[in-house]
Amino acid sequence: MSKALLYDATLCIDCKQCEAACAEKNKLRYDDAVVAEDRQSEHKFTVVLNKNDKYMRRLCMNCAEPACASVCPVAALRKTPAGPVIYEASRCMGCRYCMVACPFGVPKYEWNKLAPRVQKCTMCSDRVEAGEPTACAAICPTGATKFGERDELILEAQQRLRNDPGKYVNHIYGLNEVGGTSVLLLSSVPFEEFGYRTDLTRDPLPLFTYRVLSRIPDFIPLGGVVLGGVWWITHRREEVAAAEGETANKVFYPRNPDRRTK
């Protein structure tokens, strides 16, 4: 049931209509200055990069098991069953752990505002819920950005790789990275050229902290009993020692050390 985007760089013509549609959808400024910017920022959620006439989009990968949502202490970021990773500004307290944790460096912050929000592509979650494609996919004139069921898009991507192995790098980016993402990428040049790391783990990142966190419920009662037990033993020993001290001149061990105060 999970939706996804498939971006095929070999079909892209760098028309930047996806950028414009994204800006419009998210009510962001999109003038010549913004067009020229080649970085994601708090006012530009997606960017089409151009390197020697090879293109590549960057946007939030809307991970299957997003690090950003897993670390957010107030659950301001959330993965919806339909695919998008959404953000609720009213919950956010601005700790910026999501920014530190995201393996793709996606979340951006409104550094110059007094009530700053985290900003990122949320995969047009309202449109997706309504059964429509994302704004970028709807406008793309060449089909380079395609919206659909994740499973079907994966099959299609595999098909394209099989049919034209010479044209592509043999890798569907996002199929396995950090446990899979809802944005899948195909390219004819290595992904690193555009800042996509290919050495990322295949394990979902939340696992790395969950392995430790999941021990806590066991630790609390255990810790309590151990500490209480140690307290009991050390203080018991002391009572015994005190009693022994009192009867030091006698040879036998006192039967009931508690009665020492009498």
Place this chain on the structure above:
Amino acid sequence: MKIKLTFWKLVFFFIMASAVYATYVRFAKGLGPSTNLSDQFPWGIWIGFDVLCGVMLAAGGFTLTAAVHILNIKRLHPIVRPTVLTAFLGYLLVCVALMFDLGKPYNIWHPLIMRNPHSVMFEVAYCVMLYTAVLALEFSPIVLERFNLHKPLKVVRAALIPLVICGVILSTLHQSSLGTLYLIMPEKLHPFWYTPLLPVFFFLSAIAVGLAMTIFESSMSSKHFGQQLELPIIQELGRVLLVVLAVYGILRFEDLLHRGVLKLLFQPGYETYLFWLELVLALILPLILLTQKRIRTTAGGLYVIAVLVVLGFITNRLNVSITGLESSAGMRYIPKWTELAITAAIIAGGFALFGLATKYLPIFSTAEQPTLEEPETAVSAGSLSYDGD
């Protein structure tokens, strides 16, 4: 004495004045203009120093209450109060720092009602909140005593052991969890510092620093307030410190060995230098000094060792939170003056509050009877014998 005090007062007022202006910039203009933080580098010294190091420096509180009240090491009793005081002030100051660092500080209470138990930050928030409350209660007898409020005093004393146990559990959890925070970024944090053992290292180093801070405070208070701990107590702390550091050192070495990072240690580079700085300050020098009996047994020697350990582990925390993340961020982060001013003011405030507290509250009471535990034992022993009759 008078002149010296005036000099320090001048420094203090200078720091506070710049912090007032920095506070204005922070809350009138926002995080962007008041810090060198950016999308590439969202956490700076307010997290790296004020929070990570602040919590670590306050670790003496749980270490010593555990040693005295749980392990029943009576000799250490006289230092429980100053360390609980430090811990309490430390956590209050961490909360102050958070008010600066959070983008929306007025939402700081949100974790109370908006839960995400999968988040390490959520767990840390809860532990810190609860532990600050525990510390307030552990500290309260001192204030209650000062104002002769016997009824509440009795209640707190009766609950002391459960309180201490809660405190130790909560501390163990959040001290280690500050390390767990960084487990989510295996690709971002430099291999010198990224290890699955981060929580263990954070916990052990917190204990080491807790001990070192206690030694350090004792010397400070002997200089400035004419109160100090007896040498045998400090020597004992030194011995425990040696053991903790040795355990930490061995674990750290084995971890580097098993992850195959040892060979990186001799490749010159920015991270390598800072890694060695941390290692020399926190482990190598203190371990060498601590194994020398002549140094380990003198107050001056122990003071130097304590300072080294504290500085070393501050370097460690800053390495984890800043140095180790710089190359993956592709930039160097240097704090802005405003960030430094706030941090300096928080440190200065800590010293000032500590000084005030020792002046007006029975912290270093030489007559040791109005302590946390002794009346409690006396009461329980009394009641025991009474029951026995």
